[in-house]
Amino acid sequence: MTGAVATLQALVAEGVDTIFGYPGGAIIPIYDALYDFKDQLHHVLVRHEQGGIHAAQGYARASGRVGVVLATSGPGATNLVTGLADALIDSTPLVCITGQVFAHLLGTDAFQETDIINITTPITKWNYQVTKAEEIPEALAKAFYIARSGRPGPVLIDITKNAQQQAFDAPDYRPCTHIRSYRPAPVVRPEYIEQAAALINSAKRPFILWGQGVVLGAAEREFRAFVEKSGIPAAWTILGVGALATDHPLNVGMLGMHGNYGPNVLTNECDVLIAIGMRFDDRVTGRLDKYARQAQIIHLDIDPTEIDKNVQTTVPVWGDCKETLPLLTALVEHKAHPEWLARFHDHMAQEVDAVIREELFPTSDELTMGEVMQQLNELTGGEAVIVSDVGQHQMVACRYARQNQSRSHVTSGGLGTMGFALPAAIGAKFGAPHRPVVAVIGDGGIQMTIQELGTIMQTGVDVKIIILNNQFLGMVRQWQELFHQRRYSFVDIQSPDYVAVAAGYRIAGQRVDARPDLRPALARMLAHPGSFLLEVMVTKENNIFPMVPQGCSVAEIRLR
């Protein structure tokens, strides 16, 4: 068979059902072979390779499976760069397959040749260039194994055109289960579990911070059992959202720069901090030298480079939290911490008074982003997959969306990539076809990947799009207002008539700028068979509070 056929057989053998891609000269042989694989592999033709990789990310995050992307050499491959960087920092398992010029042309500046291996080295978990058909099965087997094992991440396989065309005797496909130099699943050490449990059992004011590691390890149940037995208040990073339902009594809210008041302030008052599958990102910790100095720190993580990277731990628990959490739960005492928990509730009450009530139930005439989320919560009952872009609306979506189940919020956390949400929502719908998918996007971000409306049109995928239009690059405007004396430098942005644009793509839509129309419009959107674009005109100059200003400690979070 040819290398191209071997490539697709490998995808099928790995259980891939959906791939996102865009053809071109250097990958034509694989596309040619794909013509005969239509029954097994559903290919989604995106409108830009960046859209393709964000869609694959959305697919992976919503489904828990590996996202697959095809792109041609040169410009096709370089258009994947942002998505690779995004996927690496957010630990999203991807296998990207790029075409490359003929092997004999490598290094000659041939037409559409770029050195994509070197370009993507710092932004992939692993990459490899295939120059002979015989290498294909093994390279792909390794790619899938590396992408999804340990701490997941993006992998790129670059295949020269001759390797795609070459015929060879392909052996039966063998999935990879072991690489000599790669140890993704550490052996858990009981003594550290014991030390951690002893620390937790002696704690007066213990506090749990959880991140996406819980979701990536598919350890939501184990996590809940731990939280419920230990009775410890728990707060989440934006990628951890949903691992414990929003209205669980021990879920005390979101951490970080625009997180909730209590979790941030009380980080500096707890005596034992239990960090689970999170990496102490600077958006979460604020100033490190003033971060939880009083606390003993237990850090559960599968990636040893995260332990002690930013915050010095007292007890490191290296391992997959699916494995470590049950061991820990077995050793912790059944407890409740009513007074300590009440302090989170007190802070929440303050935050409701100062910020949340007015944001969700505004008394002014103008619509707020928060009330859109509030109405959406009421209509979906927390069952929708929310895909948010980057900016103020993202923080509002993360803060206020109700989530009853895991893998319900897809957003670009570590890289903060504008333009992520529309394609990621398309991917999320393919990854979780039976769930409603609602993208929440700013008027800035939508214009970065608006071409993917074409993908929606062509595939008929059902994605609900809410554009929260404040006529500004809102988050930058907020910083300029707060920290640059309101010098609004290039943040007012004009929009096209989105409803008309959607109509041009044969997508239904509506624009809302008055409160009485909001709920009916949301209901109409949700009831609509197929995609729908809803533009909501919201207050132009609203700020997201609370906020930990950059360079401040988490305890210095401002309510106003």
Next chain:
Amino acid sequence: MDRQEYNITAYTENQVGLLNRIAIIFSRRKINIESLNVSPSEIEGIHRFNIVIVETEEVVHKLAKQIEKQVEVLKVYFNTNQDVIWQEMALYKVPTDIIAEKVLVERLLRENGARAVVIRKDYTVFETTGHREETDNLIKALQPYGLIEFVRSARIAIIKASDGFHLKLQEFEQREPSEEVAENEFLNDRDAVFTM
């Protein structure tokens, strides 16, 4: 914390592109590599990187973990100069006529632990091996006689205390012949590895 020379030893698979992957770990933090040597190790298919940088222990800890995290890297150690036996090699090219005429060559060689590698009519090449001060000494001695060219190699280092990596690898592979098991001796040396 004090910055000093650290010798980082990485055992890796022999893969195209890995040098770049490792180099990036330094360059993205704007750390200059003082010396870099890559060679096959005593184990077939396994290469050995010797990297010298001047940094604090804390930074070196984190770098070592980042390198070890790369898929094709088996194991990374780091040591101060006290903990390794290290050598650099230097070559010196000088005009033969001057040397022959003016210098007591034999004495020069003996005093500097050097040897002549090539003697031609037009020039002679000497070689010394040792620490920086030692190889520097011969430069000083030869400079007055018209040193034409000088070159020094990267540092190679062997860890004093270790029983060698070979044994360790055998252990790994015995314990982990297939998919599941992973060695976690990282945590055994928690103080050495995890404190920063």
